[in-house]
Amino acid sequence: MLLIITEENAGTRLDTVIFENSPKDVTRGSIQTQIKEGEVRVNKKRIMRNAEKVKIGDRIVIHFAEKEPDYVPTAENIPLEILFENDDLLIISKASGMCTHPDNTYKSGTVVNAVMGHLKNHQQEFIDEETIRPGIVHRLDKDTSGCLMIAKNKKTHRYLSKIIAERKVTKKYQALVLGRVPSKKGTIDSPITRDPHNRERMTTLKNAKAKDALTHFECIAQYPQPTATLVDVHIITGRTHQIRVHFSAIGHPVYGDDLYGNPKVNSAYCVQFKTDRMFLHAKSLSFPLENGEIISVESPLPVDLQGILDKMEIDENYEK
Structure with a gap:
């Protein structure tokens, strides 16, 4: 599993942020064991401290021994209300009732699925390894509508994460x-x-x-x-x-x-x-x-x- 840290998770303990984003059958204890045994990487570096604080933009990779995610996001033909778009960035007005990204409950019909459908021939750069949250740098709750920005590539993802951390957004x-x-x-x-x-x-x-x-x-x-x-x-x-x-x-x-x-x-x-x-x-x-x-x-x-x-x-x- 690849987890990219957004503003809402910045400053959280490494074991906590992984646990809160893991499948329901994964325990905190098993995650802590994997960290201590060097099986978790943050920005490609092995981190062995459960209490390590994560920063916005950090890329955390962990492999669950028994159960890998049984799905990956797929492109869906969902209309988007586009407020701004260039080669690197997309800003939409998210509809109420639409999740920002897939999770264990909502595996389709999300902003990520819609953006993949919108980008069509440019999906490869947008799809990011194992993550189910490609392009997402901040989120809106399911029932909150309005402005949401999505990075189309890793470079833009890093930049947007940086300016969010610097509170320039x-x-x-x-x-x-x-x-x-x-x-x-x-x-x-x-x-x-x-x-x-x-x-x-x-x-x-x-x-x-x-x-x-x-x-x-x-x-x-x-x-x-x-x-x-x-x-x-x-x-x-x-x-x-x-x-x-x-x-x-x-x-x-x-x-x-x-x-x-x-x-x-x-x-x-x-x-x-x-x-x-x-x-x-x-x-x-x-x-x-x-x-x-x-x-x-x-x-x-x-x-x-x-x-x-x-x-x-x-x-x-x-x-x-």
């Missing part, structure tokens, strides 16, 4: 959150770590494993029924579920978020607006190319999310 989102956020503008500065009681969740618990996470936000509008605030969000870091975790932590979870939100509130929201998706959209990306040119792309709010706002009565007395 500006990523902005829009979300509808529960309740009235009291501050017009604000910053949520809370480290994020995996929830020790539920591996699917992240949390703002402060411990040695937590990674710094910084979220800026600005309130755009408020609504009395259901009580909600529309926020523009600028994330400085790119931790797993960062926006969802941070807004839940301050008591304003994203509407429709089944993992961090209130079940009763979400149920009423889904019934009222006839939707089954979370109200979170990656609205823009901006970053420099290697030649210094600044690329800025925007993805308008999807029709279904805009339709929800159109049905809500805005608070005319709210002052931005």
Whole structure:
């Protein structure tokens, strides 16, 4: 298995990041044994420390003794909404409900499958050894829509990983959150770590494993029924579920978020607006190319999310 480290995993222990991306039948203990026995390579170098911290762009290779992945990504004819494209880079507006890359649950219908179909005759350079995540330098959650960039080759993958690590990529989102956020503008500065009681969740618990996470936000509008605030969000870091975790932590979870939100509130929201998706959209990306040119792309709010706002009565007395 080839694993390429993205921003959300940077700073994690080597054994932990492998375990979190391994088949379900692989134990942490077996991974730690393989590391200690020199069977894991990072950037082609044998690393024998379980606690070694990985960096963005690191290429980790591990071979599982009994069960290799029984699938590789295949090209699929899936339409893509392309925001920008050149010989090295593709930026799309990902649809809600679409996974960024295949995993043990979703082996097809992902962005990777769609991009392979789009590139057609150029797949060889895009396909990267054993990885099921070719070209992926950052990701969006399955139910989050919007701007996503994909590298078409290894050189661009290294460059994009580098500027993400250097925080030269500006990523902005829009979300509808529960309740009235009291501050017009604000910053949520809370480290994020995996929830020790539920591996699917992240949390703002402060411990040695937590990674710094910084979220800026600005309130755009408020609504009395259901009580909600529309926020523009600028994330400085790119931790797993960062926006969802941070807004839940301050008591304003994203509407429709089944993992961090209130079940009763979400149920009423889904019934009222006839939707089954979370109200979170990656609205823009901006970053420099290697030649210094600044690329800025925007993805308008999807029709279904805009339709929800159109049905809500805005608070005319709210002052931005």
